[in-house]
Amino acid sequence: MIAAPSSGVNLHMFNSARLRIIGRRLLQAIPVIVLSTFIVFGLLKLVPGDVAVTLAGDNASDQRIAEIRELYGLNQPFFLQYGSWLWKAMHGDLSNSLISNESVLTSIQRCLPHTLLIVALALLTALIIGIPLGIAAATKPGSWIDSIVMAIASLGVAVPNFWLGMLLVAFFSLQLNWLPATGAAPLMKDPWAALSHAILPALALASGGIAEVARQLRSSLVEILSSQQVRTLHAKGLPPSSILWRHGLKNVSVNLLTVVSLLANRMLAATVVVEAVFAIPGMGGLIVNAAMHRDFPVVQGVVFAMVLIVVTLNLLTDILYSVLDPRISS
Amino acid sequence: MTGVIDISAVPASRADATAHVGVSPQPLLEVRDLSLSFATAKGALPITRNVNFTIAPGERVGLVGESGCGKTVTGLSLLRLLPPQSARIQGDILFNGTNLATLSPRRMRAVRGREIAMIFQEPMSALDPVFTVGDQISEAYRIHFPVSRAEGRERAIMALREVGIPAPERRCDEYPHQLSGGMRQRVMIAMALICKPKLLVADEPTTALDVTVQAQITDLLRSLSERTGTALIFITHDLGVVAETCTRMITMYAGEVVEDAPVDDVLTRPRHPYTSGLLRSLPGLSKRRGVLASIPGRVPSPSAMPAGCRFRARCSHAVASCAQNQPMVEIGNGRSARCWRAPELLLPGAVN
Numbered sequence: 001m002i003a004a005p006s007s008g009v010n011l012h013m014f015n016s017a018r019l020r021i022i023g024r025r026l027l028q029a030i031p032v033i034v035l036s037t038f039i040v041f042g043l044l045k046l047v048p049g050d051v052a053v054t055l056a057g058d059n060a061s062d063q064r065i066a067e068i069r070e071l072y073g074l075n076q077p078f079f080l081q082y083g084s085w086l087w088k089a090m091h092g093d094l095s096n097s098l099i100s101n102e103s104v105l106t107s108i109q110r111c112l113p114h115t116l117l118i119v120a121l122a123l124l125t126a127l128i129i130g131i132p133l134g135i136a137a138a139t140k141p142g143s144w145i146d147s148i149v150m151a152i153a154s155l156g157v158a159v160p161n162f163w164l165g166m167l168l169v170a171f172f173s174l175q176l177n178w179l180p181a182t183g184a185a186p187l188m189k190d191p192w193a194a195l196s197h198a199i200l201p202a203l204a205l206a207s208g209g210i211a212e213v214a215r216q217l218r219s220s221l222v223e224i225l226s227s228q229q230v231r232t233l234h235a236k237g238l239p240p241s242s243i244l245w246r247h248g249l250k251n252v253s254v255n256l257l258t259v260v261s262l263l264a265n266r267m268l269a270a271t272v273v274v275e276a277v278f279a280i281p282g283m284g285g286l287i288v289n290a291a292m293h294r295d296f297p298v299v300q301g302v303v304f305a306m307v308l309i310v311v312t313l314n315l316l317t318d319i320l321y322s323v324l325d326p327r328i329s330s
Numbered sequence: 331m332t333g334v335i336d337i338s339a340v341p342a343s344r345a346d347a348t349a350h351v352g353v354s355p356q357p358l359l360e361v362r363d364l365s366l367s368f369a370t371a372k373g374a375l376p377i378t379r380n381v382n383f384t385i386a387p388g389e390r391v392g393l394v395g396e397s398g399c400g401k402t403v404t405g406l407s408l409l410r411l412l413p414p415q416s417a418r419i420q421g422d423i424l425f426n427g428t429n430l431a432t433l434s435p436r437r438m439r440a441v442r443g444r445e446i447a448m449i450f451q452e453p454m455s456a457l458d459p460v461f462t463v464g465d466q467i468s469e470a471y472r473i474h475f476p477v478s479r480a481e482g483r484e485r486a487i488m489a490l491r492e493v494g495i496p497a498p499e500r501r502c503d504e505y506p507h508q509l510s511g512g513m514r515q516r517v518m519i520a521m522a523l524i525c526k527p528k529l530l531v532a533d534e535p536t537t538a539l540d541v542t543v544q545a546q547i548t549d550l551l552r553s554l555s556e557r558t559g560t561a562l563i564f565i566t567h568d569l570g571v572v573a574e575t576c577t578r579m580i581t582m583y584a585g586e587v588v589e590d591a592p593v594d595d596v597l598t599r600p601r602h603p604y605t606s607g608l609l610r611s612l613p614g615l616s617k618r619r620g621v622l623a624s625i626p627g628r629v630p631s632p633s634a635m636p637a638g639c640r641f642r643a644r645c646s647h648a649v650a651s652c653a654q655n656q657p658m659v660e661i662g663n664g665r666s667a668r669c670w671r672a673p674e675l676l677l678p679g680a681v682n
């Protein structure tokens with residue numbers, strides 16, 4: 001007896017259509033990476049001030065400054081500078097910080113886990129709270145539950161991250177003393193401490209996400225539940241619970257994926273502010289600091305890493321799209 | 331003139347609605363005084379009024395009428411598929427003696443798909459795009475019969491074969507978007523009939539399809555109904571299809587049944603002026619929301635229904651007494667029409 005394909009999910013993860021999607025996306029990613037790092041490189045050059053002067057110290061002679069320019073290749077033509085940076089980056093060498101002389105790759109490896117932990121936790125929180133809220137609102141549109149959820153959602157969108165962050169710190173850290181107010185701990189060495197440090201910043205970051213997930217899920221579920229395809233399900237005699245959990249959620253999962261991917265991108269950017277509020281030594285702090293000191297290699301390296309992450313996320317999203325929606329992969 | 335008053339004074343009682351259909355002593359479905367309204371911001375909007383008809387086991391009945399006359403809502407109300415927040419149903423829907431109008435939601439679900447099934451106009455939007463057709467068909471069976479997944483699949487394949495889908499084992503694992511429009515409607519039919527229901531409501535099942543496959547689907551429905559003994563309510567704009575497929579035709583106008591008669595009789599000699607007009611504009615009838623060739627004017631809107639005969643403004647036989655409310659008038663031979671002049675008028679039909 002042949003087992004029936006159960007859930008309707010297309011489980012052949014890497015059929016040819018999907019491989020084509022992946023290939024196309026990877027090809028599209030190359031110009032994105034080159035262009036974004038090039039633009040940032042150019043912008044850094046436009047910033048007034050001379051890093052060589054800074055590096056040389058307060059009372060340096062003109063000759064010393066010229067030497068430093070020579071040393072770091074700062075007097076080479078712009079395109080050559082960018083080209084050599086790109087060439088080295090492609091080979092895994094992101095140069096060293098001009099200020100601390102630490103390898104940029106090492107700095108990123110130190111800072112990235114903090115940022116990723118907060119973003120991942122925030123995303124998870126947004127889903128865990130947002131999905132039940134959205135479902136509750138959608139199953140009874142126009143009810144008091146619906147009104148409350150929508151009120152929460154509007155509030156969540158309106159409240160700025162940093163303000164919520166400060167409120168959370170004031171209450172949970174300073175008032176109740178439950179969680180640390182600032183800082184971070186290394187995830188690998190002390191996961192528990194790392195988590196307890198990450199909870200408040202993640203909550204601050206998640207507020208908008210919860211609202212977004214709840215709203216999007218509600219609106220797409222309401223639409224599906226009043227659609228003709230769901231009318232057919234009722235005509236078959238299916239109980240409302242199966243209609244919601246089996247058919248409804250699978251149909252809106254694509255919309256949910258869009259929201260999650262959008263949120264992930266947005267949170268990666270918004271984490272700069274949250275990291276500042278909570279004094280977390282993450283990617284945000286790293287790039288802000290480097291930009292203030294015109295530490296080109298660090299800024300370039302962080303941008304490069306972030307672009308890579310975003311490109312990977314979007315690729316993952318595209319693959320998931322074609323898994324969730326059979327219409328895409330054929 | 332005395333006769334006029336006599337006839338129009340007959341109340342539209344429940345008895346006369348059931349008495350005139352003598353096909354079977356025990357009807358499968360008996361709709362009594364079904365009135366529908368929708369709750370709107372401006373209050374209740376009445377859509378149909380005192381709809382009465384009966385369906386015998388295995389009988390095929392065409393339900394016709396201009397766009398907006400309430401065919402779809404009547405079909406949906408039999409399965410109580412109208413949006414519960416806004417739809418108000420009055421009257422009785424007796425199915426094998428059980429009143430569906432007052433059935434609990436749970437027992438109503440046991441009727442849907444199992445006893446009465448329905449197929450719709452647009453097979454693409456009526457199917458779930460993210461499940462394979464095999465899953466959707468076997469689901470329809472497994473809701474009502476506790477069989478294993480594997481047996482559900484076997485039955486789905488059998489059902490696909492019965493509706494004439496080639497290579498059903500392969501089609502079973504395809505998604506709706508991979509099928510043509512005609513195939514999708516066949517899938518809908520397979521899904522609707524898999525539990526061997528006693529009644530199938532088909533709401534314009536061919537309107538969205540290519541002309542070339544329309545006839546195939548119609549033939550399929552008729553032959554399946556003949557073979558399995560499933561009664562059929564065929565909602566359509568195509569009177570030709572009714573002539574080929576059905577044994578009886580019910581004409582609706584502006585939310586009311588205006589004529590109910592055996593197909594052969596009504597085609598040659600309609601009794602209601604509206605039916606006659608429909609028959610004479612035969613090819614043009616499918617022109618939706620348009621103006622009918624042989625009937626001037628438009629259907630009155632549900633929010634501005636005239637008193638008396640609702641067809642009066644468009645009727646070339648209208649006289650002063652038509653301003654009175656018109657009950658169904660029995661004409662004999664299992665026929666009735668909502669027109670007091672029906673017994674005397676000699677109206678042209680489609681075939682002369």
Ligand SMILES: Nc1ncnc2c1ncn2[C@@H]1O[C@H](COP(=O)(O)OP(=O)(O)OP(=O)(O)O)[C@@H](O)[C@H]1O
Pocket residue numbers: 368377395396397398399400401402403404413416632
């Ligand atoms: N959910 C609803 N809420 C309010 N009014 C509705 C609703 N559904 C249908 N109606 C109204 O009920 C009337 C009858 O609609 P119905 O769809 O039954 O017509 P129909 O005879 O099937 O027409 P068509 O030939 O175009 O399919 C229309 O005026 C329509 O606007």
Ligand code: SF4
Pocket residue numbers: 602603604639640641642643645646647648649652656668669670671672
């Ligand atoms: S009652 Fe009068 S207006 Fe109505 S259909 Fe009959 S003749 Fe025409």
Ligand SMILES: [Mg+2]
Pocket residue numbers: 401402403533534
């Ligand atoms: Mg309709």
